[in-house]
Amino acid sequence: MPDINKKLSQSAKSMKKSAIREILKLLKDPEMISFAGGLPSPESFPVSEIKEITSMILETQGAQALQYGTTEGDAALREMLLKRHWEQGLTVGQENLAISTGSQQALDILSRIFIDRGDCVICGLPSYLGGLSTFNVYGAQMEGIPFDEHGMRADELGKRLDKLHKENKNVKFIYVIPDFQNPAGITMPDSRREEILKIASKYDLLVLEDSPYRDIRFEGKEQKLMYDIDKEGRVITMFTFSKILAPGFRIAWLLANPEIIEKFLMAKQSADLCSPVIVQKIIAEYIKRGLLDKNLVNTISLYKSRRDHMLSCFEKYMPDGVKWTKPEGGLFLFLTLPEYMNADDLFDKAVEKNVAFVKGSVFYCNDCGKNTMRINFSYCNIETITKGVERLALVIKDSMKKDGHS
Amino acid sequence: MPDINKKLSQSAKSMKKSAIREILKLLKDPEMISFAGGLPSPESFPVSEIKEITSMILETQGAQALQYGTTEGDAALREMLLKRHWEQGLTVGQENLAISTGSQQALDILSRIFIDRGDCVICGLPSYLGGLSTFNVYGAQMEGIPFDEHGMRADELGKRLDKLHKENKNVKFIYVIPDFQNPAGITMPDSRREEILKIASKYDLLVLEDSPYRDIRFEGKEQKLMYDIDKEGRVITMFTFSKILAPGFRIAWLLANPEIIEKFLMAKQSADLCSPVIVQKIIAEYIKRGLLDKNLVNTISLYKSRRDHMLSCFEKYMPDGVKWTKPEGGLFLFLTLPEYMNADDLFDKAVEKNVAFVKGSVFYCNDCGKNTMRINFSYCNIETITKGVERLALVIKDSMKKDGHS
Incomplete structure (x- = not known):
C-alpha cells in the first residue's frame, strides 16, 4: 500500500x-x-412549478439542457439575472457576471485566483465556516476582526491593516457578509459598509461581499450592497439560489469587475468546465415567469x-x-x-x-x-x-x- | 481601479x-x-425518459431532490454505481466511491490534494488538455512520455522516472487514459497497463486512470481496468456520465483507496459542498430502470x-x-x-x-x-x-x- x-x-x-x-x-x-x-x-x-418547468425545458430544449454549456453560464439565466439587478438599480453588464456551482465554488475559485500561501485574508470574528475553510485550503493567514452590534468594527480593521502594512504582509481581501451575517445574524448599516470600503480603498484591497441571504429580509430598511457603493471596482459580490430557491440545484452567481470575471472563468474551466446546464435553464424559466x-x-x-x-x-x-x-x-x-x-x-x-x-x-x-x-x-x-x-x-x-x- | x-x-x-x-x-x-x-x-x-423520471422524482422526493445533499453523493446513486461495478467484477465498496461535479472536478480535487508547486506529474504525449491545465493550475511540472501504437511507452516511462528519481524530484502520479485515449484514440493493451503499474509500484507512485469512454467500445476485446489490475491501492479511477448519458448533468464518480476518498471528500467540501442533488437522483433512477x-x-x-x-x-x-x-x-x-x-x-x-x-x-x-x-x-x-x-x-x-x- x-x-x-x-x-x-x-x-x-x-x-x-x-x-x-x-x-x-x-x-x-x-x-x-x-x-x-x-x-x-x-x-x-x-416543487410543482419546478416539475412543470422541467418538463417544458426538456420538451423544448432537451438537447441543449443535457449538453455541455459555456463556462460563464446559460445565456437565458444570465439575462434574467442582469434584468433583476437592473430593476434593483445596479449598474452591471454581461462582463460583470459569472455563474458558479454554488457560492462555495465562487469562494474556492476566488481564493484560487488571489491567494498564495502566506497571504493574509481579513474576516469577521465570527465568520462563515465555509469561507474560512476554503481560505485555509489555499494557505491564507486569517486575520480576524472583532464585531460590535453593527458587524465588523471599522476602527479595529483600520488598526489591523496598519499593523499588517508595517509588517509588509500581503493582504489580499476583506471577507464580509453584510446582510444577516452567518453566523452572527447581524446586518451592517450603510455607514459601516462605507467605512469599510473607505479603508479597503486606502489599503488598495479587494472586498468579497458574500450575500446569500439579502433577499430574505423580514423588516427594517434595506441597506446598500457594497457592490453598489463601490465606485472603484474592488467589490466582488456573491449571490446564490441555495437560500432563495433550492440548494440541490447548486447554482450561484457573482458580480465583479470584468478583469476579475475573466480570470474567474479561466479558473472555473479547470475546476468543472461549466455548471450543470439543465438546472440553469430551469431557474432561468422560473425567474422569467416571475415566480422567484x-x-x-x-x-x-x-x-x-x-x-x-x-x-x-x-x-x-x-x-x-x-x-x-x-x-x-x-x-x-x-x-x-x-x-x-x-x-x-x-x-x-x-x-x-x-x-x-x-x-x-x-x-x-x-x-x-x-x-x-x-x-x-x-x-x-x-x-x-x-x-x-x-x-x-x-x-x-x-x-x-x-x-x-x- | x-x-x-x-x-x-x-x-x-x-x-x-x-x-x-x-x-x-x-x-x-x-x-x-x-x-x-x-x-x-x-x-x-x-430526453423523454429523463423527463418522465424527473417528474417522478419531483413527485416522490421533491423535498430531498431540491435540498443540500451529502458531499460523498446521493445514497441511491452510490448504490447503483457499486452494483454496476460488482456486475463488472470489480472489488469495491462504499468506502472506495465518491461522486464529483464532472470528471473535471475530480481532476481538480485530486490535484489539490496531491500537488505542491514544483511537484512532477507524468502524462502522455499527447494527453487530455483539461488534465494538463488543471495540473498546471497547481504548479505541477509536467513530464511527458512519448507514445507508441499501444499508448504511453513503458520503457521511456521507466527511464524518465529513473532520471527524476536521481534528481530527487517529487513525482506524485502518472496520468493515463487507457481506453480510447483523448486525443490519440489509442487503447492500451493489458500488457502495457501491467507494465506501467509495475513501474508505478517500483517508484511508489499513484496512477490517475481517467476513464470517460470505457463504456463506448465498438469492437475488440475489453482490456482490464488498471484499478482492477492494481493490488496495492495506488490506482484512482475516474468515470463520468458526460459521455454515456448527459454532460449537462455534471455528474461523475471515482474509485480509490479509502484514505484517498476521505481526503477527496474533505477537499470537495470546500470546493462545492456537494454535487447537484436533483440530477444525481435522476441518474440513480435511470440506472435502476436498466436504461443506462x-x-x-x-x-x-x-x-x-x-x-x-x-x-x-x-x-x-x-x-x-x-x-x-x-x-x-x-x-x-x-x-x-x-x-x-x-x-x-x-x-x-x-x-x-x-x-x-x-x-x-x-x-x-x-x-x-x-x-x-x-x-x-x-x-x-x-x-x-x-x-x-x-x-x-x-x-x-x-x-x-x-x-x-x-
Whole structure:
C-alpha cells in the first residue's frame, strides 16, 4: 500500500473535516431537533412549478439542457439575472457576471485566483465556516476582526491593516457578509459598509461581499450592497439560489469587475468546465415567469414567523445571562452564554437531550467564541422550535447549576 | 481601479484560456462543420425518459431532490454505481466511491490534494488538455512520455522516472487514459497497463486512470481496468456520465483507496459542498430502470457508424502522407500530417473554409505535436462528416501544394 500521507500536498495536510457537515451526519435520528444546519425549509421549495418547468425545458430544449454549456453560464439565466439587478438599480453588464456551482465554488475559485500561501485574508470574528475553510485550503493567514452590534468594527480593521502594512504582509481581501451575517445574524448599516470600503480603498484591497441571504429580509430598511457603493471596482459580490430557491440545484452567481470575471472563468474551466446546464435553464424559466419574487414573499413570511417564534421561546425559556441576536432577516441567530461557560462542552450534552446547534467557536479563526452557538431558525417548524428551545434551555440551566452559578 | 494583475496568485498568473473552449466559441456559425469539440451527440440523449423520471422524482422526493445533499453523493446513486461495478467484477465498496461535479472536478480535487508547486506529474504525449491545465493550475511540472501504437511507452516511462528519481524530484502520479485515449484514440493493451503499474509500484507512485469512454467500445476485446489490475491501492479511477448519458448533468464518480476518498471528500467540501442533488437522483433512477446500458447500445452503434464513415472518408479524401489512428471506441481520432507541416497554421485556413479541429499541439506538454490534429467523430452526422472531411482534405492538399510537396 502506498503511504498516502507522505504524498499529500501541504493544502491537503491542513484540511479538516467540516464541523458542520460532520454534525449533519449525527442528525439522522428522527428524535433529534437540529438547529445546526443552514438548510432552507423544504416548505419553501416550489416543487410543482419546478416539475412543470422541467418538463417544458426538456420538451423544448432537451438537447441543449443535457449538453455541455459555456463556462460563464446559460445565456437565458444570465439575462434574467442582469434584468433583476437592473430593476434593483445596479449598474452591471454581461462582463460583470459569472455563474458558479454554488457560492462555495465562487469562494474556492476566488481564493484560487488571489491567494498564495502566506497571504493574509481579513474576516469577521465570527465568520462563515465555509469561507474560512476554503481560505485555509489555499494557505491564507486569517486575520480576524472583532464585531460590535453593527458587524465588523471599522476602527479595529483600520488598526489591523496598519499593523499588517508595517509588517509588509500581503493582504489580499476583506471577507464580509453584510446582510444577516452567518453566523452572527447581524446586518451592517450603510455607514459601516462605507467605512469599510473607505479603508479597503486606502489599503488598495479587494472586498468579497458574500450575500446569500439579502433577499430574505423580514423588516427594517434595506441597506446598500457594497457592490453598489463601490465606485472603484474592488467589490466582488456573491449571490446564490441555495437560500432563495433550492440548494440541490447548486447554482450561484457573482458580480465583479470584468478583469476579475475573466480570470474567474479561466479558473472555473479547470475546476468543472461549466455548471450543470439543465438546472440553469430551469431557474432561468422560473425567474422569467416571475415566480422567484413571488415565492420569496412566502419564504420570507415563513422564516419571519419562525424567527419570531424562536425569539419568543428564547425570552420564555432561556436563563438569565444568555444573550442572542435579533436578525432582521436570513436564517441564523447567534447565542452568547455567560463568559465562564463553554458551548463546546455543552454540545455533547445537548445531543444527548436530542437538540443540536453549531458550536460558535468553529466560526472564529482565532479559537475564541467558546461561549457562543449558531442557531438556525429556517428549518424547523413552530412546534419543533418550541420543543428544541426548551431542551436547549434545560441543558444550559443544568450546566449553570453544576457550575454553581444558578 | 485596483490593479488586479498585481493581486493575482501565482496560479492565476499562469492560467491560460482553454484552447478548446475558445474554439467552441468560434463555432456558433451554422455553416461551420466542427470536429473540434468533445461533445456527445444530442441524438444519444434519452430526453423523454429523463423527463418522465424527473417528474417522478419531483413527485416522490421533491423535498430531498431540491435540498443540500451529502458531499460523498446521493445514497441511491452510490448504490447503483457499486452494483454496476460488482456486475463488472470489480472489488469495491462504499468506502472506495465518491461522486464529483464532472470528471473535471475530480481532476481538480485530486490535484489539490496531491500537488505542491514544483511537484512532477507524468502524462502522455499527447494527453487530455483539461488534465494538463488543471495540473498546471497547481504548479505541477509536467513530464511527458512519448507514445507508441499501444499508448504511453513503458520503457521511456521507466527511464524518465529513473532520471527524476536521481534528481530527487517529487513525482506524485502518472496520468493515463487507457481506453480510447483523448486525443490519440489509442487503447492500451493489458500488457502495457501491467507494465506501467509495475513501474508505478517500483517508484511508489499513484496512477490517475481517467476513464470517460470505457463504456463506448465498438469492437475488440475489453482490456482490464488498471484499478482492477492494481493490488496495492495506488490506482484512482475516474468515470463520468458526460459521455454515456448527459454532460449537462455534471455528474461523475471515482474509485480509490479509502484514505484517498476521505481526503477527496474533505477537499470537495470546500470546493462545492456537494454535487447537484436533483440530477444525481435522476441518474440513480435511470440506472435502476436498466436504461443506462440499454441506451449505451444505441450510442455505441451510432458512434461506430460515424467512426466507420469518417475512416472511409479519410481513405477517400486525404492526400498521401497523412496518417490517422483507428480507435476501437470513444469519441476521437488523431491525425498526423507529414513532419514538415504545421497544423497550427492550417487551423485558420480550415476555419476560413468552415471546418474546425483542435490543434494537436495543445495536448503536448512539451510544445511538440505541431503536425497533429484531434478529430471528433461523435457529434456530426454522416452527411456533415463527409462534407467536413472533404473540406479539411482540401485545406491540407492546398497547403501541401504551396509548400511544393505535391
